[in-house]
Amino acid sequence: MHNSTNDNKSTSKKKVVAVVGGGLVGALNACYFAKRGFQVEVFESREDIRQAKIVKGRSINLALSHRGRQALKQVGMEDTIVSKGIPMHSRMIHSLNGTQSPIPYGKKGQVILLLQSAETYPNTNLNFAHKLLDWSTETGAMTFVRAEGAKEEIQADLIVGCDGAFSAIRKQFLRQSRFNYSQTYIPHGYLELTMPPINGEFAMKPNYLHIWPRNTFMMIALPNLDKTFTCTLFMPFEEFEKVTTGDQVITFFQKYFPDAIPLIGAEALKRDYFRLPAQAMVSVKCSPYHLGDKCVLMGDAAHAVVPFYGQGMNAGFEDCLVFNEIMDQLNEDFSAVLPEYTRVRVPDDHAIADLAMYNYVEMRAHVNSKLFLFRKYVDNFLHIIMPRTIIPLYTMVTFTRTRYHKAVKRWHWQEKVRKDIVHVHFTLFKVSVAGCSYLLVRYPPNMLQALKSPF
Numbered sequence: 098m099h100n101s102t103n104d105n106k107s108t109s110k111k112k113v114v115a116v117v118g119g120g121l122v123g124a125l126n127a128c129y130f131a132k133r134g135f136q137v138e139v140f141e142s143r144e145d146i147r148q149a150k151i152v153k154g155r156s157i158n159l160a161l162s163h164r165g166r167q168a169l170k171q172v173g174m175e176d177t178i179v180s181k182g183i184p185m186h187s188r189m190i191h192s193l194n195g196t197q198s199p200i201p202y203g204k205k206g207q208v209i210l211l212l213q214s215a216e217t218y219p220n221t222n223l224n225f226a227h228k229l230l231d232w233s234t235e236t237g238a239m240t241f242v243r244a245e246g247a248k249e250e251i252q253a254d255l256i257v258g259c260d261g262a263f264s265a266i267r268k269q270f271l272r273q274s275r276f277n278y279s280q281t282y283i284p285h286g287y288l289e290l291t292m293p294p295i296n297g298e299f300a301m302k303p304n305y306l307h308i309w310p311r312n313t314f315m316m317i318a319l320p321n322l323d324k325t326f327t328c329t330l331f332m333p334f335e336e337f338e339k340v341t342t343g344d345q346v347i348t349f350f351q352k353y354f355p356d357a358i359p360l361i362g363a364e365a366l367k368r369d370y371f372r373l374p375a376q377a378m379v380s381v382k383c384s385p386y387h388l389g390d391k392c393v394l395m396g397d398a399a400h401a402v403v404p405f406y407g408q409g410m411n412a413g414f415e416d417c418l419v420f421n422e423i424m425d426q427l428n429e430d431f432s433a434v435l436p437e438y439t440r441v442r443v444p445d446d447h448a449i450a451d452l453a454m455y456n457y458v459e460m461r462a463h464v465n466s467k468l469f470l471f472r473k474y475v476d477n478f479l480h481i482i483m484p485r486t487i488i489p490l491y492t493m494v495t496f497t498r499t500r501y502h503k504a505v506k507r508w509h510w511q512e513k514v515r516k517d518i519v520h521v522h523f524t525l526f527k528v529s530v531a532g533c534s535y536l537l538v539r540y541p542p543n544m545l546q547a548l549k550s551p552f
């Protein structure tokens with residue numbers, strides 16, 4: 098039996114905060130709590146990924162936007178993380194015939210930088226190879242299993258569940274009365290492919306999010322610092338299951354992504370397509386995010402969202418920032434801070450979960466459509482002439498800290514205004530046509546006279 102409260106390396110007089118999960122959100126949270134002077138114990142089920150030669154699992158690229166940057170800024174990590182990324186200014190759409198057209202509008206290594214930053218605080222311990230099995234809502238005691246199978250029981254004053262979409266911390270919440278929970282798997286899975294540099298340069302224009310929208314499925318590509326692109330293919334599982342041989346992969350790509358074959362390389366494509374099975378994507382919503390003054394959920398543990406708004410990590414980082422703001426307002430009194438965090442954050446995280454699901458449909462089906470492009474055009478035009486009144490939803494979500502649920506509310510209002518404007522113009526047009534027709538019928542011009550006389 099081990100008790101971190103008595104056995105820590107710090108001389109901090111403050112309470113012990115156990116951050117369970119040393120992923121992106123857990124690592125950032127560790128920095129926040131450490132900065133406040135708490136004794137922070139991070140428990141991560143994996144071995145230290147900074148030392149591991151092979152890291153199992155996915156290595157998805159992540160788009161860091163304004164919210165995430167603001168959250169990093171508070172702990173002095175914005176510049177460090179941003180310097181390891183590539184700016185993306187807009188989307189580049191790849192059509193079936195290979196033409197490319199722009200639509201104006203990080204990476205897992207970030208977690209290493211964040212863990213390193215957390216470790217610079219003397220009041221922080223990183224405990225790798227500690228997998229949480231269960232915890233007691235009565236005593237707050239957590240049971241971990243070590244790599245060699247030994248069990249450890251650990252106590253803390255506050256447990257922060259940052260252990261991802263399949264959170265073990267959340268299991269205790271599910272046993273509570275009046276805890277709302279839903280999870281939805283989408284029919285799509287994803288797999289990743291690497292597009293290598295060509296002659297030492299990026300194979301495509303680097304400052305874009307490249308998108309190949311193909312109705313029921315799509316591929317996207319994001320640039321990396323080493324001049325590769327990570328391509329992510331999103332497709333229904335039943336379609337993945339139809340492609341079982343290297344030759345079938347090439348036939349499939351020839352049909353839907355012909356321009357990508359020479360860029361990825363036919364041999365690499367045949368090989369890498371089968372490297373890992375397609376991964377599932379889940380959307381999780383729950384409420385409340387806290388249990389008494391003992392435990393709170395953040396990041397994917399609280400709200401896994403499908404990745405089609407590029408906001409999962411950003412929302413998780415903003416969770417840390419919002420929690421920190423509430424800690425300031427309520428003098429670090431957990432019994433007041435935790436319920437307030439639930440009150441403030443649940444509507445926003447639910448809103449981004451819904452928006453991500455909405456974009457799941459929009460990105461696949463509509464990026465190609467004339468109506469979608471027209472709507473974007475009208476939105477952008479109205480934004481230019483009325484910059485304070487009409488702000489495109491994507492701008493509010495990606496480039497501001499407008500609360501997600503307020504952005505959605507405002508978007509619905511703007512949609513109504515846009516429809517009204519289009520409707521008024523259309524009605525005016527119809528009235529003018531009807532008026533002209535009436536005048537022409539009522540007072541037909543004397544065409545012969547008109548042709549004869551120049552005046």
Ligand SMILES: Cc1cc2nc3c(=O)[nH]c(=O)nc-3n(C[C@H](O)[C@H](O)[C@H](O)COP(=O)(O)OP(=O)(O)OC[C@H]3O[C@@H](n4cnc5c(N)ncnc54)[C@H](O)[C@@H]3O)c2cc1C
Pocket residue numbers: 117118119120121122123140141142143157158159160161227228229230259260261262263264265287329378395396397398404406407408409410411412413
């Ligand atoms: C294909 C794809 C693309 C994405 N693109 C973007 C994007 O562009 N922008 C964006 O903002 N977001 C994106 N996301 C979402 C983003 O990856 C997640 O929101 C983010 O990783 C969540 O971080 P987290 O720390 O909450 O959870 P995770 O990253 O899942 O970390 C959880 C950690 O907890 C550990 N853990 C799990 N169980 C236990 C346990 N029992 N005990 C101890 N430790 C445990 C895990 O090992 C892990 O290290 C994308 C997601 C996917 C799938």
